[in-house]
């Protein structure tokens with residue numbers, strides 16, 4: 001009988017796995033907590049080898065061409081002068097186009113929204129997922145693809161299932177390009193721009209619009225400002241407009257107005273004028289604290305972890321999507337190799353544990369000047 005596979009989490013990682021497994025003939029269902037879906041919520045990503053490989057595998061290589069190119073890297077000083085240039089063109093693929101493409105490759109009845117998992121229970125030859133809506137689903141294999149705050153992880157990794165805060169956070173903005181003042185746009189657009197200070201840096205680049213549009217006038221400017229916070233100070237940063245402390249991040253519109261005003265004032269005081277203007281142009285900045293996480297294992301019984309539910313690496317690596325693609329390939333290949341699910345999961349874990357560990361360690365090295 002074809003094994004039933006339930007994937008918890010329907011972002012890029014869950015979809016990569018679902019599409020590969022569905023095409024390999026498995027009975028796959030994805031359950032995603034978001035009610036409205038994830039369309040229009042991403043920005044850009046630097047594609048690595050695994051991403052090109054998965055696009056090729058499912059016959060949608062054209063997606064690798066949909067992005068915004070930065071022709072060079074520039075480094076600014078505090079006054080806004082360009083102090084260094086590197087001719088290293090780089091393309092940012094549209095996260096939204098990638099998401100939409102893989103979502104469209106999975107039949108609608110295989111992708112359920114508004115289903116938030118709250119726990120997973122192991123069974124002899126499978127596992128049972130409990131949902132916030134009171135429902136339950138049993139499967140021969142449950143895959144946790146539910147990201148950094150995974151509800152599945154504790155069932156696999158045990159007590160050490162909470163990611164470690166590394167001492168800094170990123171403030172971010174995604175500004176329609178027309179809202180960036182002309183002088184700032186003239187310096188920043190079509191380039192990968194950086195400004196570095198002690199214990200902090202900001203970078204920015206253009207990405208596609210929320211609909212994947214890459215034509216001039218329809219793109220967005222994405223800036224990312226890394227700032228240090230002691231753990232006590234992080235509590236205030238991650239407390240939202242309703243006074244609730246969130247564990248990892250605050251979404252656009254959830255940052256308290258006083259904190260938005262303070263961010264803008266700091267930008268005016270600390271950043272080169274073009275970056276200060278880009279920060280001021282974002283009415284709804286959002287914030288992500290940065291974490292590391294290395295699980296003791298990726299598989300327990302018939303429950304497996306993948307993507308950010310398994311390993312959390314720092315964003316400097318730009319490898320989150322590639323890591324999820326690599327996990328999806330490894331899981332599909334292991335399961336396709338034989339009827340013995342348990343042996344396949346052992347092989348999957350042996351394949352991906354070293355890769356995840358090395359990506360987390362790479363992120364730690366890249367973040368040394370901040371952490």
Ligand SMILES: Cc1cc2nc3c(=O)[nH]c(=O)nc-3n(C[C@H](O)[C@H](O)[C@H](O)COP(=O)(O)OP(=O)(O)OC[C@H]3O[C@@H](n4cnc5c(N)ncnc54)[C@H](O)[C@@H]3O)c2cc1C
Nearest residue numbers: 009011013033042043044095116117146147307308320321
């Ligand atoms: C909306 C969105 C936009 C993003 N935009 C970018 C981007 O522009 N560039 C970039 O490099 N990376 C982006 N990322 C992150 C990137 O997708 C991940 O780092 C990487 O691809 C690994 O993906 P993942 O699927 O493992 O985890 P994630 O992408 O974090 O996805 C986890 C998914 O699980 C769902 N989920 C969480 N808890 C539960 C639960 N209890 N029950 C059911 N579902 C649950 C979440 O809603 C989410 O869809 C984005 C992620 C999201 C969710």
